Amino acid sequence: MSNVPKMFGSLVFNETVMKDRLPTATYKTFKNAVLKGEALDLPIANIIANAMKDWALEHGATHFTHWFQPMTGITAEKHESFIAPTADGRVIMDFSGKELIQGEPDASSFPSGGLRATFEARGYTAWDPTSYAFIKDGCLCIPTAFCSYTGEVLDKKAPLLRSMCCVDQAARRILALFGQATEKVVTTVGPEQEYFLVDKAMWEQRKDLVYTGRTLFGAKVPKGQEMEDHYFGIIKPRVLAFMKELDEELWKLGVLAKTEHNEVAPAQHELAPIFTTTNVASDHNQLTMEFMKRVALRHGLVCLLHEKPFAGVNGSGKHNNWSIATTEGDNLLNPGKEPHKNTRFLLFLAAIIKAVDEYQDLLRVSVASAGNDHRLGANEAPPAIVSVFLGTELTNILEAIEKGKQYNPDAAALLKLSGDVIPALTKDNTDRNRTSPFAFTGNKFEFRMLGSEFSIAGPNIVLNTIVAEALNQFADKLEKAADKDAAMKKLIKETIVKHKRIVFNGDGYTDAWVEEAKSRGLLNLKSTPEALPYMEAEKNIELFVKHGIFTAAEVRSRVEIMLEKYAKTINIEALTMLDMLYKDILPAAAAYTNDLLGNAASKKDLGIKNCFEADLAAKISELTAKMYNSGEKLAKALKGAEKCVDMKDEANYYHDTVLKEMELLRSYADAAEELIGEDYLPYPTYGKLLYGVNN
Structure with a gap:
């Protein structure tokens, strides 16, 4: 591997490059503008554009693009060359400040949720100077926000930046109560990215993986993850080569790729970066997903980012490790050695508990998708019920505050593993609860509900905004208080008493928790069509409008976009199932049955009475008939979607009617797959897919 410090950020127009190439006065003006x-x-x-262009040309770039994140969930780019004609018929390489600041992509085909008509094509991109420009595929990529001709926000970056400003302003009000001044407060994120790798040749034989990203058929493999021998196991050479190249590509782009390991399911892996500011982390995670896919192809692999590509084994999530800190490096969620005496920490903690309790519906909506519905509540993911895990020590502290008692901490626990040979380990003040949707893990909260292919922008927009709202409410009360210390302690206690229902440290997978959560008044929104309408609740629209995140129309447009995406996803999956059924599965079953019956007839002619072929053929024929009838019902169900009156009705129809027919069809096909000879099967089995990369 090359010199990593030299390689890192080599394709990024970062601080080092700017200091070297910009006049000092220009650099200071730029930094001041970004900060404020x-x-x-x-x-x-x-001046900045010219320096950026010269640097890009030196790195072989010939084009530039405004790199943005529309509501499709992926990134978008339109490449423009640097060439400009001269009077003598030649060209020069040119890039102006106007081109840097603003672009104009065609916006007609991007999701808008009814904010504009299809024929209203004009849209604008605006430079985001808080995220560094970078070079990708010989093109200078400039991170930008995206809006319509009339100014409606059509992307994920603009509202994320707005939410970060809200947290900054609210948190600085709280810090001022402690006599603490800071230039800026930022939220930080380290998103752990889970993914699967499968052999490309096998992937090409699976229409379901090609069209939908998940297997719509597939019998359970004899060995799945029962032995738990893949988790943190030895990384196979082919996968290790992929990871090595992925690290190098990401490091060149300034992505802080840090940790990589095998996950629980066969063929499943994880990459975790070091924390950075939420906006940059969001951009970097989009690049991470893109390069996972392209680097995998170079190794004859395909990277699957669907939340549940294989039934019966763990799906893939994205753990959003969120914290809040000053630009001077002071983590406001650091409890310190004596958290029970750390009023500032307890105040921020109380605000977050309040925010999660009051806006549990929005947090659930922020992770809603057709793919994630398959994952939430399963054994590898938290349930659809939002709750907060604090661990024993913090819970005991809050209980003592609630009851007005003095908290007496235990001495710091040491874990002695082997006499004096292995050094004693200091025990953390919280465990890790993998069943919790929102868990405190030392100096941050881990929001575990995100699906693997999600943009992290949406969940962090919600998280930032609801925490800003809670902090502002706290500041409104405390700024008026004569005795601020007493007022803080009183407010912390009142908040704990009012919102303690959201705190749960137990096993989120049990039926008992479902019942207990119901008795506490917590929501259990199991599906996307059930969850999405909550975003349009009056309190939620008021929240977004109040903080300038969205207009009321923009909130409703996002609900419309997500409902439409859900319906389209299920529709594509159902059509793919029918295509595979009629063109692949039924012909394979018929061919195998015919051969079995031929063998049975031959044995009968020879006077052999005890033959299995006829019995096996009968079983497969029965399942084949059920598959065919089920396919006909599914096709009919798809026709019924045409009668839906709006997107809410359509999304609910796909969930309640179409999805159930799909599940029934799959049950028959998977049962038949277990009986059909492998040479007759039209696609690779789960066993081949999940273990095909282990070499």
Whole structure:
């Protein structure tokens, strides 16, 4: 491997490059504008654009693009060359400040949720100077926000930046109560990314993987993850080669790829980065997913980011490790050695508990998708019920505050493993609860409900906004208090008493928790069509409008977009199932049955009475008939979607009617797969897919 420090960020127009290439006064003006969230004037932008262009040309770039994140969940780019004609018929390489600051992609085909008509094509992209430009595929990529011609937000970056500003302003109000000044407060994220790797040749034989990202058919493999021998196991050479190249590609782009390991399911893996500011972390995670896919192809592999590509084994999530800190490096969620005496920490903790309790519906909506519905509540993911895990020590502290008692901490626990040979380990003040949707893990909260292929922007928009709202409510009360210390302690106690129902440290997988959560008044929104309408609740629209995150129309448009995406996803999956059924599965079953019956007839002619072929053929024929009838019902159910009156009705119809027919069809096909000779099967089995990369 090359020199990593030298390689890291080599394709990024970062601080080091800017200091080297920009005049000192220009650099200081730029940094001040970024810190204060102010616009740059055109002369300054021209200087930056020229330096950026020269640097890009030196790295072989010939084009630039405004790299943005529309509501499709992926990134978008339109490449423009640097060439500009001269009077003598030649060209020069040019890039202006105006081109840097603003672009104009065609917006007509991006999801808008009814904010504009299809023929209203104009849209604008606006430079985000808080996220560094970078070079990808010989093109200078400029991170940008995206809006319509009339100014409606059509992307994920703009509202994320707005939510970060809200947290900054609210948190600084709280810090001022402690006499603490800071230039800025930021939220930080380290998103752990889970994914599967399968052999490309096998992937190409599976229409379901090609069209939908998940297997719609597939009998259970004899050995799945029961032995738990893949988790943190030895990484196979082919996968290790992929990981090595992925690290190098990401490091060049300044992505802080840090940890990689095998996950629980066969063929499943994880990559975790070091924390960075939420906006940059969101951009980096989009790049991580893109490069996972492209690097995998170079190794004859395909990277699957679907939340549940294989039934019966763990799906893939994205753990959103969220914290809040000052730009000077002070983590506001660090409990310190004596958290029961750390009023500032307890105040921020109380605000977060309040926020999660009051807006549990929005957090659930932020992770809603057709793919994630298959994963939430299964053995590898938290349930659809939102709750907060704090661990024993913090829970005991809050209980003592609630009851007005003095908290007496235990001495720091040491874990002695082997006499004096192995050093004693200091025990953390919280365990890790993998069943909790929102768990405190030392100095951060781990929001575990995100699906693998999600943009992390949406969940963090919600998280930032609801925490900002809670902090502002706290500040409104405390700024008026004469005795601020007493007022803080009283407020912390009142908040704990009012919102303790959201705190749960137990096993989130049990039926008992479902019943207990119901008695506490917590929501259990099991499906996307059930969850999404909550985003349009009056309190939630008021929240987003109040903080300038979305207009009421933009909130409703996002609900419409997500409902439409859900319906389209199920529709594509159902059509794929029918295509595979009629063109692949039924012909395979018929061919095998015919051969079995031929063998049975031959044995009968020879006077052999005891033959299995006829019995096996009868079993397969019975399942084949059920498959065919089920397929006909599924096709009919798809026709019924045409009668739906709106997107809410359509999404519910796909969930309640179409999805059930799909599940029934799959049950017959999977049962038949277990009986059909492997040479007759039209696609690779789970066993081949899950273990095909282990070499």
